[in-house]
Each structure stands twice: as structure tokens, then as C-alpha cells.
Amino acid sequence: MDGTVVWNPWEKKSKTMADFGDEEYKSMLCVDGAAVERPITLKPGEEWTGRLILTAVKSSFCFDQLELQSKGF
Numbered sequence: 001m002d003g004t005v006v007w008n009p010w011e012k013k014s015k016t017m018a019d020f021g022d023e024e025y026k027s028m029l030c031v032d033g034a035a036v037e038r039p040i041t042l043k044p045g046e047e048w049t050g051r052l053i054l055t056a057v058k059s060s061f062c063f064d065q066l067e068l069q070s071k072g073f
Contacts (some may be wrong), residue, residue: 003036004064 007030009017014025033052040048 001033001035001052003034005032005034
């Protein structure tokens, strides 16, 4: 896929989600693949399969803060 969408339901939307705690939006980030530049158009009965591979890479940018959050501080 040629694009990525990063989103969070935030406070109002998270309260409408049955499987999502009211405060969980504070520690949630969703990363989805998307066909942004070249949308996929299908005719009735056609199928399309996309693939997204994400890799976590350590970064010095705010890494110390992420380390503390993961330990519950």
C-alpha cells in the first residue's frame, strides 16, 4: 500500500466503543495501511488484497520517555 494512516479514537469516540475502556484512548495508537495516492476501485464481485508490514525501530527521539511509560511510570 502506498500510504499509512495513524489515528486514535480520542475521548468522545472511545466512549462509544463497547470493547474499549473510556480511558484507553490515552495509551492507544492505531497504524493502518491505506491506498491514499492511488485508491483501489473494484467492480461488483472483484476482490483485492493489500499487505502492510510494520517494523519497530528504536529512536533516540523521546525514547527515554517511552521507556518510562512502558514500565508504568
